[in-house]
Amino acid sequence: MYIIYDDIFLKHNTGQSHPENPLRLLSIIDKINEIYKKKIDSFNLKFEKPTIVDEKVILEIHDKNYLEKVRLLSQKLLSRPGTFYYLDPDTVVSEHTYECALFAAGACQKGIDLIFKNPGENFFAMVRPPGHHAFNDRGSGFCIFNNIAIAAKYAINNYNLERVAIIDFDVHHGNGTQDIFYESNNVFYISMHQYPHYPGSGYYTEIGNKEGKGFNLNIPLTPFSEEVDYLFAFIELVLPALLKYKPQLLLVSAGYDAHEDDYLSSINLSSSSYYKIASLINIINYITTDISNNFNKDNLKRDNYEKNRKDFKEDKISTVNKKITNLKKLGIGLILEGGYNLRSLSESVVKTIEGIEIFNSEIELKNAELDKFDKFDEFDRLDKLDIFKGNLKDIFLTNLSGGFSPNKQNKATFDEIKKIFLL
Numbered sequence: 346m347y348i349i350y351d352d353i354f355l356k357h358n359t360g361q362s363h364p365e366n367p368l369r370l371l372s373i374i375d376k377i378n379e380i381y382k383k384k385i386d387s388f389n390l391k392f393e394k395p396t397i398v399d400e401k402v403i404l405e406i407h408d409k410n411y412l413e414k415v416r417l418l419s420q421k422l423l424s425r426p427g428t429f430y431y432l433d434p435d436t437v438v439s440e441h442t443y444e445c446a447l448f449a450a451g452a453c454q455k456g457i458d459l460i461f462k463n464p465g466e467n468f469f470a471m472v473r474p475p476g477h478h479a480f481n482d483r484g485s486g487f488c489i490f491n492n493i494a495i496a497a498k499y500a501i502n503n504y505n506l507e508r509v510a511i512i513d514f515d516v517h518h519g520n521g522t523q524d525i526f527y528e529s530n531n532v533f534y535i536s537m538h539q540y541p542h543y544p545g546s547g548y549y550t551e552i553g554n555k556e557g558k559g560f561n562l563n564i565p566l567t568p569f570s571e572e573v574d575y576l577f578a579f580i581e582l583v584l585p586a587l588l589k590y591k592p593q594l595l596l597v598s599a600g601y602d603a604h605e606d607d608y609l610s611s612i613n614l615s616s617s618s619y620y621k622i623a624s625l626i627n628i629i630n631y632i633t634t635d636i637s638n639n640f641n642k643d644n645l646k647r648d649n650y651e652k653n654r655k656d657f658k659e660d661k662i663s664t665v666n667k668k669i670t671n672l673k674k675l676g677i678g679l680i681l682e683g684g685y686n687l688r689s690l691s692e693s694v695v696k697t698i699e700g701i702e703i704f705n706s707e708i709e710l711k712n713a714e715l716d717k718f719d720k721f722d723e724f725d726r727l728d729k730l731d732i733f734k735g736n737l738k739d740i741f742l743t744n745l746s747g748g749f750s751p752n753k754q755n756k757a758t759f760d761e762i763k764k765i766f767l768l
Contacts, residue, residue, distance in 0.1 A: 346702050347459050347468040349452040350374060351394045354473045356441035360429060363437060364609065364685040365473065365487040373471055373681075376691035377698070389702060393459065395452035395470075398495070403450060405498045406491055406525060408482040415489060419443035432484045446474055446489040453496035453680055460676040461504055467676040467701055469599070469694075475682045477519030477598045478544065486517065486544060493598050493680045494525045497532050500594050507531060510592035510633075512583065513538070514575070514622060515600020515682040516610040518547030518563065522598065528557040533590050535583055537575060539603070539612050540565030549762050562586055562766065567754050568611035572618045573742060574751040575603075579625045580737045581759060585730060585768045587633040595630045595677050601684025601693040609685055616692035621741055623700025628737070630677050677701065 355367040381390055403412055415438060418430050422440040430438045449472035456468035476493055478486030497509045511526075513519045513536040523546065526532040530553075538547050553561035564578050587595075601619065603612040679697070684690035742749050750756060762768070 346389065346698060347391050347393050347456060347466060348377065348471060349393045349395055349456055349468055350471040351448060351452075353395075353448050354445055354471070357445040357474050358427070358429075358439040358441065359437040359487075365475065365683075367473070368687055369684065369690060370471055370473060372687040372691040373694050376695050380695050390698070393455065393468075395448050395455050395472075397444075397447045398451035398454050400447075402454060402495060402499055403447070403490055405502065406481065406494045407479075411482045411484075412490075415446065415484070416443045432489075433486075436478075436484045436487055436489070438484075438489070442474065442489060448472075449474060449476070449492050450490050450495045453492045453678070454499050456678050456680075457496055457500045457504075460678060461500075463676075465676055467678070469679040469681070469698065471681050471694075473681070475600075476680070477513060477515060477522045477600075477682050478517070479521040480524050485521065487683075488521060491521050491525060493519075493596055494522050496678060496680065497526075497594075497596055501531055504594075506593045508533065508590060508592045509594045509596065510587055510590060511535065511596045511598060512626060512629075513598035513600070513682070514603065515598055516603035516607070516612055517543050517600070517683060518565075519598055519682075520544045520546045523547070523551065523561055523563075526557060527553055527561060528555040530556045530560045533560045533562070533587070533592065535562045535564070535586065536598075537564040537566065537578055537583075539568060539570070539610050542568075542610065549758055549765070552765060559766065560590075562762070564762065565758060566612065567752060569613060570752065570755060571613050572615065572621070573749070574755045575614065575618065576621060576625065576741045577738075577751045578755075578759060579622065579629070580734050580741070582762055582766075582768060584625075584629050584632070584734065584737075586766055587629055588730065590633070592634055594675055595626070595634060597626060597677060597679045598682045599679045599694075599697060600682035601690045604684070604686060604689040604693055606686045606689040607684065609683070616689060616696050618696075619693040620696040620700040623697040625737070625741065626677065627701055630675075634675060 354370055359366055418438045419440055419442050422428055426440050452470040452472050456470050459468055460466050474489045476488045476491040479488040479491040493511055500506050510533045516539050518538040519536050523534055526534050536547055540547055547563045547565055549563050549565055551563050553559055566574055602609045603614045605613040
């Protein structure tokens with residue numbers, strides 16, 4: 346995995362009492378260094394510095410007048426260090442904001458280039474300011490430029506892609522990302538977030554418009570939702586939706602404010618929850634982005650499925666993928682969004698890295714259900730999907746303290762989503 350980071354991101358000054366501050370990144374980098382200092386080779390982490398993005402790349406997503414506004418504000422504040430301009434009550438521009446925002450977008454651009462030049466590699470852009478609340482013509486919710494939208498558009502334009510999927514597990518709905526791609530079928534935006542909550546959008550009936558209708562999936566979760574609600578949603582909703590969409594690239598808005606210790610939400614995830622979420626995202630990426638028509642008809646027999654179901658169930662979570670050298674897939678791009686409790690943020694980021702990298706570098710799965718499922722053609726994948734989802738539930742949901750099923754209100758929401766998206 347490429348970790349893309351530079352101390353330049355610490356220069357975005359939001360004030361001492363602002364929750365989105367430089368200590369967030371410092372805590373993450375300190376934790377990564379603490380955990381991986383002696384075993385960095387086994388985890389295959391490679392640190393890269395970002396390059397500043399060309400403004401033309403920003404303008405593929407953002408209005409020129411808005412970009413110029415942020416540039417001029419930062420330039421003006423250079424002569425008044427320590428003073429701030431507020432784009433909204435939460436979103437700060439200071440003297441280095443424009444430069445930092447260009448480097449943040451540049452980090453994402455570099456990540457895209459790295460994973461296309463190195464198939465199977467992943468990247469995690471440790472950036473600030475964050476991005477998923479930034480609209481075409483304005484910033485909001487701590488965000489200046491929409492980093493993940495810029496990354497998706499850059500990949501589409503420069504690598505001839507037609508289908509990019511974005512999974513957003515920040516506790517706040519990514520209203521900016523949704524708005525930018527709401528009328529496009531080139532990006533399938535999927536958001537899992539607390540609802541009702543800031544910014545107030547993200548109900549499951551918001552499914553896109555015009556060519557984008559059916560390519561915007563919101564999964565609103567009640568306050569005090571648990572790990573089981575998230576894992577169930579990934580298995581029952583995200584997996585089948587992306588299996589039908591067949592993305593050519595998977596990007597992730599990685600926010601950590603759904604942690605039970607984060608003071609900006611009321612969701613009850615733990616740090617270890619993010620290991621499981623990352624593991625599921627890795628499985629989803631492997632299964633949905635590598636569609637193969639080469640399959641053995643013998644594998645379609647039900648007795649083979651029943652036998653392999655038992656084998657699959659007995660595997661631990663960390664044995665549900667192959668070594669990266671054996672994977673024929675494009676890597677995942679993760680981009681940091683929220684998370685404001687420093688301890689839970691740094692722990693959860695590390696768990697996410699482990700959920701991706703342990704799956705990719707330590708385990709070789711032979712003749713297991715994941716491999717069998719991957720060899721089926723599109724029709725048979727959908728036909729056998731219920732069995733595969735059952736296998737995942739056996740692994741990820743068994744023995745959870747919150748039970749095997751989501752809470753009643755979330756379950757009702759999931760059922761409505763299934764009807765809308767024909768899942």
